[in-house]
Amino acid sequence: MNxxxxxxxxxxxxxxxxxxxxTPAMAQFAKPEDAVKYRQSALTLMGAHMGRLAAVVKGExxxxxxxxxxxxxxxxxxSSMPWQAFPAGTESGKTPGKNDALPVIWTENxxxxxxADKMQAAVAELNTAAQSGNPENLKKALGATxxxxxxxxxxxRKK
Ligand code: HEC
Numbered sequence: 001m002n003x004x005x006x007x008x009x010x011x012x013x014x015x016x017x018x019x020x021x022x023t024p025a026m027a028q029f030a031k032p033e034d035a036v037k038y039r040q041s042a043l044t045l046m047g048a049h050m051g052r053l054a055a056v057v058k059g060e061x062x063x064x065x066x067x068x069x070x071x072x073x074x075x076x077x078x079s080s081m082p083w084q085a086f087p088a089g090t091e092s093g094k095t096p097g098k099n100d101a102l103p104v105i106w107t108e109n110x111x112x113x114x115x116a117d118k119m120q121a122a123v124a125e126l127n128t129a130a131q132s133g134n135p136e137n138l139k140k141a142l143g144a145t146x147x148x149x150x151x152x153x154x155x156x157r158k159k
Contacts, residue, residue, distance in 0.1 A: 029087070032089055032095045033090075033097060035085045035086070035090050036090055036095050036098075038082075039085035042082045043082050049075045050075060050146065050149070053068065053138065053142050054142065057139045063138075065133045069130045069131055072126050072127045073130075075126065075145075076123050076126075076127050079120050080120065082116075083113070083116050086106075088106055091103045091105065091106065092158050100157045100158040101157070102155075102156050102157065104155065105156050111155070112152070112155075112156055115148070115152035116152070118148045119145070122144050122145040122147075123145055125141050126138075126142060126145050128141070129142075
């Protein structure tokens with residue numbers, strides 16, 4: 001591709017990019033239940049990889065630094081994903097199928113966001129602990145991360 005045509009194609013891309021950045025979260029999902037499915041999928045995977053680390057901490061699976069680092073990195077990526085998938089109108093009872101999101105997520109949204117931030121901060125610590133290669137550090141950081149999961153579930157997830 002020559003410089004001229006590259007310049008033209010970039011020019012063509014910019015309005016599309018600006019539009020996608022300006023689009024509200026809901027527009028990323030065709031239907032409210034798609035948002036629910038998206039967030040539940042990310043949370044399910046997060047739970048699965050937390051479970052793998054828990055098995056190591058409990059001694060059910062031998063400690064292997066490489067696996068621990070990889071699982072922590074996956075949790076880190078996943079931990080940023082669910083929060084964009086809580087558009088208004090997607091609380092429990094408003095969508096078909098399983099949905100455990102309490103309405104308080106939207107009436108106390110700052111508190112919800114702060115709970116998500118705390119979890120992401122704990123996950124950053126979890127990654128540091130994983131990279132240290134020290135099983136004791138992993139145990140502490142995993143416990144602290146689980147506490148942040150529970151804290152949000154206690155307030156914002158249907159029992
Ligand atoms: C900021 C709040 C918040 C934090 C932090 C949080 N969760 Fe959740 N979680 C929720 C909500 C709300 C639901 C219910 C979502 C729904 O049903 O749409 C949920 C549901 C789940 C589910 C069930 C998904 C499904 O398929 O129904 C799992 C598993 C889960 N969370 C795991 C975790 C783990 C593991 C962590 C910590 C690493 C965590 N969550 C942190 C709010 C949170």
